[in-house]
Structure formats: structure tokens, C-alpha cells
Amino acid sequence: MKRKLETTELIFKVISYTLLTMFAIGCLYPFLYAIASSISGRRAVEYSEVVLFPKEIQFEAFGQMFTNNMFWNAYSNTLFITFYGTIWSLGYSILGAYALSKKRLLFRKTFNFFLVFTMWFSAGIVPQYLNYLNTKAAFNAVGIMDDKWLVIIAMGMAAMNIILLRNAFEGVPSEIEEAAIVDGATEFQVLSKVYIPMSKSTIATVALFFGISRWNGYFWARQMISNSNEHPLMVFIRLTLEQYTDPEVMSGWNQAYASDSVIYALIVCSIVPILVIYPFIQKYFAKGTNVGGVKE
Template sequence: IVLWPEDVNFIVYKEIIYDKMFWISYTNTLFYTVFGTMWSMLISVTGAYALSKKKLVGQRMFNFLVVFTMWFSAGMIPLFLNYKGMGVDNRWGMVIAFGVQAYNIILLRNYFTGVPKEIEEAAIVDGANEFQILTKIYLPMSKAALATVTLFYATSRWNGYYWSRMLLRGAHQQPLQVYLRQLHENYQKLVEYGSDVTIPYAADSLIYAIIICSIIPILIIYPYIQKYFVKGVNLGGVKE
């Protein structure tokens, strides 16, 4: 049994290297992932911190409203019309409009609730304000939850397809997943209608090669935060 395949070549990867649209979409995906994750974490951390405070006026109502969004959605057409009306059909719009996921806020809120109140009270006695309490007490003590939620947001942004396909019209704005889908559709049309163009490799090989390239960043990042993953989900999910 020979495990190494015969006639191995990397011609499809050469095609990728010289494919301008691949690099444009790859850069767009990096942009959406990096800035989108930063924005999502900013909103989620500050929101979860506020919701974890019993002294917050209307805390129960705000918590209910966050959970309510997980049960009911406005529907595709109303959301599409609202996003179009707000001008979310551009790169920064895609970053800002899809900034929060209710589950991640709840996960962080539950984790923040478990931070000992004695430490916070001691900081208040020493003159610390809310921002200092958040950044110097809550965040350092919540590394597992923060790493877990960051992974959730990053993978969600990296794999983003649906709303990018719906809202972004310019090819120069499309992320990698949309480009991959369009590439697959183009090859299907070539097979269905026939073409005089000779391709020196199987049509699916290019798609598979792009998939390999697309998962490399996640494969690099995941091992570094894997140790926080299970701990963050468990501790954030069992608190009241």
C-alpha cells in the first residue's frame, strides 16, 4: 500500500498565488475578522459588565431583552431593508452592524458574576472607578472567558457568508467565503454548459486548495487559546 499519491503537483496553489481576486477577498476577510472581533469584544465586554451589576437600574429587563433576541428574529427581509437603509453595504458597515451575539454577552456576564465582590469593594475603597475595576480586576480574572468569546467571534467573522453575499455588491468588498462560492458556481457553469477552455487540473482542486488556505489562520490561532476554551464555556455557562 502506497500512501503517497502519484504525480503530485502544486499547480493549483500556483494559480492561487497569481489570482488577484483571491488576495483581495483574503485581505477583506482578514479586515472583517480583525476589526470585527475587536469591535464585538468591546461591545460584549462592556455590555456584559453592566448586566452583571445588580445595582444597574432595570437589570432584569435588560437581561431579558438580551435573551429575547435569541428566541425571536425580525426575519430576513426586514433586516435586509433596515441594513440597506442604514448604509451597511460597505466594509465598515459590515464590521459595525454585526457586532454582538447575545450568547456571548450572556457567557461573559455569567463569568463576571462569579468575580468575588470583596475584591471589587476593596478597589472601590482605594478609589478605583468603574473603568479601572473592569480593566484591572475583571478582565485579568476572566482570561478563559475572553479567549473563548474571542474565538467564537473570530471564527464567526472568518466564516461570514450570508450577509456578506446579501449586502456587499462590489467584488472588491467580498470576503473569501463569498469568493469561494462564486468560484464554485463558475466551475459548475463550465461543466454544465461546456467550455472550450482547457484547464490543466480538476475543477474542484482549486476550490479545495483555497479551502486549505482559508483555514490556515484559524489552525494557527486555535492551539494557543484551546486551553481556555473548555474552561471558559463551562465556567461561563453554569453561573446564575
């Protein structure tokens, strides 16, 4: 009986490790292929000679990219949207989660129900688009047109992130809050001095979610911003892919490299910042998700 159990366990481990290895390879290969193609010669890329390792190594694609002003403009726009968009969304989410974590809030259960309801049922893309149009119309009314703030403000909050923060706030002992109130702390001071410091791991996790979402944002930025000088990096990459139908985007590229290696170089540079930041906040990730995802 014991040997049968050990054999079953061994088979389970072999299957598990095999599946996990295949999954890891499936996740890593596209990125490794993009790196190899970005430093390979044009002919090798066009004739699909690049499989995993680069062929005819050269760095002309990166040279073309780094000397293109439109690339740096798109990169700065993405940094702007990611930084301020994360702060905006995180701030509103913290305020909303703090309010929903209070049992004394009037209609608290109703608000929580509608919050979760939006995760179960989506209204569809049309209401979202109308919401963005209303936001754009409001900006246009005050003279702000084709601005990055359109995307930052319109992409406000996410129900899942609010729930994570709410659950983390609910885990803060009420005795600590009561002690702070006795010492004369205001509601805002209780939030900033008690709840936020005690929920740093969850806040860091939610900030990562928002940051990645803003960094990778394409669709709404493409719909709401028509001025090419305000386009973020993902929109710029997409327009570069459409080189033959968008000569304005391709005017700054060396045409010998515009259709292949430069595309992969752009993809690599769009991923690097996330890879650089993630290790520094990885220690908060699992803890923050567990603390915020489990309600006591």
C-alpha cells in the same frame, strides 16, 4: 452482579468509542478529501478517483491560487474583517455584559429577559435584512459605500456571548471591586483592571467565537458588498464556484484548473488559519465556557 456491571460498562464504552470514532471520521474526512484533491491531478479529481489519498500529485492548483491577485485581495479583506470585527463585537459585548452583571442596574431583569428572549425566538431573516439595509443607508449617507465596515458594524453582538461574559463577571468577588473603588478606581478602571483580567479565559473563548464567525461570514457580506475588490474570502470562493456564470472572477485563473483542484486549494487555505490559531487558545476554551456558562 459485579460481573454483570463490568460487562454493561464494557458494552457502553465500546458503543461510545465506536460512535465517537465515527463522528471524528465524519468531521475529518471532508477536510482530508479537500487536501488530497487540492494536490491531485485534474483528471483524477474529475473522474472521482480521489478517495482519501491524492492521485497524480502536483501543486499547480496552489501555484495558480498564490499567483492570483484577487485571492490575496480577498484574503486581506477577510483578515481585516476578522480582526476589526472581533475587536468591535468583543468590546461591545464586554460593555453590555458588565452592565448586565450589576445588580444595581435599573430594569436589569427586564434587560436580561429580552436578551435571552432573542435566543428563544428569532425575528426571522427579513428584520435582519432591514437592519443591514439601514446600516448600509447610514454609511451611504456619509459617503461610505461598498465598504468592509458595513459587515463589521452590522454584525455587532451575539446574545449567547454576552450571557457567557455576564456570568463570568458575576463570578468575580464583589470584595475585590469594593477594594478597588476604595482605592479611587473609576468604573472603567474597575472593568479594565479587575473584571477583564479575572475573566481572561471566557473573553478568549468569546473572541474565538466571534473570530470564527467573522472569518466564515458569507451571506451578509455577499448581500451588503457589491464591489468585488471588497469581498472577503468566503464570497470569493463562492463566486469561484460560480465560474461559468461569473467570468469576471475566473479571468485570472488558468482554465485547466479553475473548475476542480483550485476550488479545493481555496477551501484548504480558508481553513488553515483557524487550525493554526486554535491550539494556542484551546486551553482557555473549556475553562472559559464552563466559567461563563455556569451561574452561581
